[in-house]
Amino acid sequence: DTAVSQTPKYLVTQMGNDKSIKCEQNLGHDTMYWYKQDSKKFLKIMFSYNNKELIINETVPNRFSPKSPDKAHLNLHINSLELGDSAVYFCASRPGGGPNEKLFFGSGTQLSVL
Amino acid sequence: AQSVTQPDIHITVSEGASLELRCNYSYGATPYLFWYVQSPGQGLQLLLKYFSGDTLVQGIKGFEAEFKRSQSSFNLRKPSVHWSDAAEYFCAVARTGGGNKLTFGTGTQLKVEL
Numbered sequence: 278d279t280a281v282s283q284t285p286k287y288l289v290t291q292m293g294n295d296k297s298i299k300c301e302q303n304l305g306h307d308t309m310y311w312y313k314q315d316s317k318k319f320l321k322i323m324f325s326y327n328n329k330e331l332i333i334n335e336t337v338p339n340r341f342s343p344k345s346p347d348k349a350h351l352n353l354h355i356n357s358l359e360l361g362d363s364a365v366y367f368c369a370s371r372p373g374g375g376p377n378e379k380l381f382f383g384s385g386t387q388l389s390v391l
Numbered sequence: 392a393q394s395v396t397q398p399d400i401h402i403t404v405s406e407g408a409s410l411e412l413r414c415n416y417s418y419g420a421t422p423y424l425f426w427y428v429q430s431p432g433q434g435l436q437l438l439l440k441y442f443s444g445d446t447l448v449q450g451i452k453g454f455e456a457e458f459k460r461s462q463s464s465f466n467l468r469k470p471s472v473h474w475s476d477a478a479e480y481f482c483a484v485a486r487t488g489g490g491n492k493l494t495f496g497t498g499t500q501l502k503v504e505l
Contacts, residue, residue: 376485
């Protein structure tokens with residue numbers, strides 16, 4: 278009964294490969310996010326979707342493509358992986374996307390690009 | 392654009408001692424402010440938030456924070472730290488509009504000496 282679940286938890290891959298990270302929330306929230314946490318623990322927003330519509334798209338290489346098949350799912354596909362993509366990727370959601378709302382986080386996917 | 396500064400990268404306190412983690416924000420309008428905690432290998436969990444009303448807010452696990460507009464600060468406090476409080480703490484500010492993006496500080500790692 279995990280609220281925000283991400284798979285896989287660990288992902289080790291070679292440079293140049295394509296990989297996907299999946300995220301699902303069972304909270305009935307309208308808004309979902311992807312955050313990237315680097316080796317210094319800095320958290321940076323990448324994307325946000327509200328009801329399957331893209332509303333935040335930060336300066337992220339276009340090798341990263343989010344996909345939201347429905348409002349409970351937000352997947353992240355990464356093409357041509359590079360060493361610098363190594364990080365922990367967090368999915369999160371909040372009820373309506375309002376600024377005063379709490380974010381619910383998944384437990385993260387640690388991506389290691391070799 | 393909003394920003395958050397956490398001046399202390401690492402803080403070590405003895406169990407039972409008091410704790411204050413500093414946070415300064417930059418935002419043109421009334422800010423929505425948050426403190427999140429991240430335990431090793433986990434996602435972030437909300438400790439408390441402020442957006443209006445009483446400037447001293449109470450959170451979970453015995454934490455509190457005080458909003459001081461004159462100092463652009465939102466410092467987190469706890470009167471008596473427990474060993475289980477050892478974690479990474481993030482201050483964050485949300486803006487209205489533009490997807491109500493939540494921007495995180497760089498985090499403060501708290502170590503608790505027994």
